[in-house]
Amino acid sequence: MEKKHKADFDxxxxxxxxxxTGPYVxxxxxxxxxxxxxxxxxxxxxxxxxxxxxxxxxxxxxxxDRLFEAGMELAVVSGVYCIDTHRRMVWTREELDKVxxxxxxxxxxxTGKDAVTxxxxxxxxxxxxxxxxxxxxxxxxxELFFPLTLSYAKERSLDFIENASLLTTYGRDxxxxxxxxxxxxxxxxxxxxxxxxxxxxxxxxxxxxxxTASAIGVLTTVSHNGFRPSDWNHNSFMSxxxxxYEDLIRSAHFYYTDSYCHNFxxxxxxxxxxxxxGIAIAMVTGMVLMKACLHGDSVNPGPSHAHLSCDTYxxxxxxxxxxxxxxxxxxxxxxxxxxxPAAGPGVIDIFYEVxxxxxxxxxxxxxxxxxVQSASGRFAGHCSALxxxxxxxxxxxxxxxxxxxxxxxxxxxxxxYRDVQKDMRIGKPFNEVYDLNTLEPTSxxxxxxxxxxxxxxxxxxxxxxxx
Amino acid sequence: MDIQWEEIKNDFLNSLLNDDKDTxxxxxxxxxxxxxxxxxxxxxxxxPVLVEIGDRFMRLDIFxxxxxxxxxxxxxxxxxxxxxxxxxxxxxxxxxxGKVLLATIEGDLHNIxxxxxxxxxxxxxxxxxxxxxxxxxxxxxxxxxxxDVDIIGLSSLLxxxxxxxxxxxxxxxxxxxxxxxxxxxxxAAPTLEFAQKIGVDAQGHTAAEAVTIxxxxxxxxxxxx
Numbered sequence: 001m002e003k004k005h006k007a008d009f010d011x012x013x014x015x016x017x018x019x020x021t022g023p024y025v026x027x028x029x030x031x032x033x034x035x036x037x038x039x040x041x042x043x044x045x046x047x048x049x050x051x052x053x054x055x056x057x058x059x060x061x062x063x064x065d066r067l068f069e070a071g072m073e074l075a076v077v078s079g080v081y082c083i084d085t086h087r088r089m090v091w092t093r094e095e096l097d098k099v100x101x102x103x104x105x106x107x108x109x110x111t112g113k114d115a116v117t118x119x120x121x122x123x124x125x126x127x128x129x130x131x132x133x134x135x136x137x138x139x140x141x142x143e144l145f146f147p148l149t150l151s152y153a154k155e156r157s158l159d160f161i162e163n164a165s166l167l168t169t170y171g172r173d174x175x176x177x178x179x180x181x182x183x184x185x186x187x188x189x190x191x192x193x194x195x196x197x198x199x200x201x202x203x204x205x206x207x208x209x210x211x212t213a214s215a216i217g218v219l220t221t222v223s224h225n226g227f228r229p230s231d232w233n234h235n236s237f238m239s240x241x242x243x244x245y246e247d248l249i250r251s252a253h254f255y256y257t258d259s260y261c262h263n264f265x266x267x268x269x270x271x272x273x274x275x276x277x278g279i280a281i282a283m284v285t286g287m288v289l290m291k292a293c294l295h296g297d298s299v300n301p302g303p304s305h306a307h308l309s310c311d312t313y314x315x316x317x318x319x320x321x322x323x324x325x326x327x328x329x330x331x332x333x334x335x336x337x338x339x340x341p342a343a344g345p346g347v348i349d350i351f352y353e354v355x356x357x358x359x360x361x362x363x364x365x366x367x368x369x370x371x372v373q374s375a376s377g378r379f380a381g382h383c384s385a386l387x388x389x390x391x392x393x394x395x396x397x398x399x400x401x402x403x404x405x406x407x408x409x410x411x412x413x414x415x416x417y418r419d420v421q422k423d424m425r426i427g428k429p430f431n432e433v434y435d436l437n438t439l440e441p442t443s444x445x446x447x448x449x450x451x452x453x454x455x456x457x458x459x460x461x462x463x464x465x466x467x
Numbered sequence: 468m469d470i471q472w473e474e475i476k477n478d479f480l481n482s483l484l485n486d487d488k489d490t491x492x493x494x495x496x497x498x499x500x501x502x503x504x505x506x507x508x509x510x511x512x513x514x515p516v517l518v519e520i521g522d523r524f525m526r527l528d529i530f531x532x533x534x535x536x537x538x539x540x541x542x543x544x545x546x547x548x549x550x551x552x553x554x555x556x557x558x559x560x561x562x563x564x565g566k567v568l569l570a571t572i573e574g575d576l577h578n579i580x581x582x583x584x585x586x587x588x589x590x591x592x593x594x595x596x597x598x599x600x601x602x603x604x605x606x607x608x609x610x611x612x613x614x615d616v617d618i619i620g621l622s623s624l625l626x627x628x629x630x631x632x633x634x635x636x637x638x639x640x641x642x643x644x645x646x647x648x649x650x651x652x653x654x655a656a657p658t659l660e661f662a663q664k665i666g667v668d669a670q671g672h673t674a675a676e677a678v679t680i681x682x683x684x685x686x687x688x689x690x691x692x
Binding site for chain 1: 531579625626629655656673
């Protein structure tokens with residue numbers, strides 16, 4: 001594994017100090033003053049706005065550069081809120097500039113012949129984009145966990161995979177912060193490694209423990225005989241720009257074990273950060289502050305619609321594309337595009353939503369694409385590897401496009417689902433869209449996939465190969 | 468008495484949307500000066516305006532901070548104008564739609580969804596006791612008894628916190644209190660199947676659903692009593 005670009009030890013300790021010694025603030029004041037009011041002011045100050053009727057993928061570099069400065073100002077003015085100590089963790093602009101300057105421009109995930117390098121990309125750059133696919137924490141029964149995982153591991157277009165969550169472990173409930181957290185995550189280890197071995201990809205990177213949200217999973221299984229330092233371990237901020245001691249415990253564990261760490265932050269569209277303009281600023285801030293606070297190797301924003309929970313709502317996609325351009329033009333952070341569509345497997349809209357998100361993301365210069373957290377990730381078993389196959393195909397086709405070329409395609413895609421997205425058509429669970437004997441999609445599901453590929457070509461997306 | 472309710476409602480709505488507490492209070496005072504009872508003002512102006520605010524948030528025409536600000540202004544109008552008038556004249560009383568205890572269950576620190584439910588219930592006339600996040604089952608039951616609530620609403624984003632919801636049901640049964648409260652659950656984690664399995668009264672995913680469910684529970688309760 002390539003040596004990580006870890007922060008120096010004094011800096012690592014200073015971050016933990018910030019959580020204990022920063023200015024004391026009530027959480028209510030944090031939400032209203034430091035997030036809502038500050039963001040409203042920055043939108044005006046930096047003139048963050050765009051023509052919403054005609055823009056799906058923005059390509060105004062002066063706007064994305066202003067957005068970057070707005071995001072950096074929010075990072076300095078507000079910082080991060082530690083919910084356990086009720087303190088603001090604050091950084092100076094100089095500290096943040098240094099953190100960004102020291103960030104890696106590439107990282108390796110996985111080991112041996114199955115290892116994959118993720119590289120920094122820029123807007124309109126035609127370089128290859130990385131692809132990570134999986135059921136992204138969607139809960140699934142013990143019985144189906146292995147076949148589901150194997151179906152993803154078999155997808156050769158996925159560079160590495162993310163995991164589902166177990167609903168139970170050995171027939172028992174997985175109670176948060178109990179020993180069952182540990183048992184469930186070790187069961188996840190067993191099933192995941194069995195699947196990638198059977199798929200003939202034993203060195204492929206896999207997601208860190210997903211069967212619990214507590215730090216227990218990471219502390220017990222990112223260790224000897226468990227998840228490897230080269231695997232796809234993750235850590236996150238809560239919305240809005242909040243962190244807990246548990247998150248800082250995870251970051252310490254990844255720091256000391258020199259483990260790969262991916263960071264994500266999901267602002268709420270319609271929440272304290274506001275609408276598209278506000279979450280664009282929050283996304284820039286969040287990615288920079290996660291690097292500064294959690295020392296991750298790569299970052300992702302996955303804004304949630306306040307009511308639908310998806311991140312493919314048209315205005316969110318545009319806002320996210322702009323935030324990614326701001327970061328990819330002004331930093332070398334390894335950014336990513338994530339698809340959490342409202343539609344689920346067996347519904348053609350899932351392809352439209354995934355395509356809109358990733359065409360916007362790839363042309364905006366993300367280093368890799370992630371997904372698919374189908375049906376907003378809220379319904380047990382509602383996910384399949386076919387939407388990830390589609391994601392990979394679309395992402396590589398989008399490498400050939402510029403933002404300007406992508407804009408009309410993404411607008412047309414949004415028009416296909418804009419009015420029906422609120423219906424939350426969650427489709428069918430894995431075992432109804434895949435044949436459990438062959439672990440291949442049913443013909444009905446394949447037909448919708450083929451139809452979607454055909455429609456992508458008609459829209460002008462240069463998809464390669466047969467459908 | 469010629470009262471232009473449409474105009475008053477429109478002005479009151481604008482004052483809430485503009486975060487203008489002083490104007491909202493003045494509108495209430497002026498309307499009451501015309502001889503309107505506090506109860507009538509609440510029913511004919513405050514209630515429909517709050518419903519409109521809730522609808523706008525569900526369409527995301529406005530965002531969470533605007534809805535919080537509107538709820539806070541209405542609280543001020545209540546405290547400064549409506550309640551003193553009722554106490555002074557003792558004419559009629561505003562009836563709460565029902566009393567709801569909310570909590571994000573033990574182990575889970577996520578509160579945005581639960582907070583949205585809180586606001587939507589409040590703007591729709593419910594009295595809400597919000598215990599916050601990571602709340603142990605014993606505290607939930609204790610507070611439900613203390614506050615004499617009608618409904619207990621539990622939220623969780625994480626499947627690993629669902630066993631604690633089951634604990635609440637079992638604790639209520641153990642204390643012989645299960646039939647005293649209606650129990651509803653929501654958030655990303657609990658499914659309808661889970662709700663049926665542990666024996667709660669309802670399950671939903673959105674703040675709007677929570678309002679519909681609570682209204683229906685209170686309506687049934689009133690009918691049966």
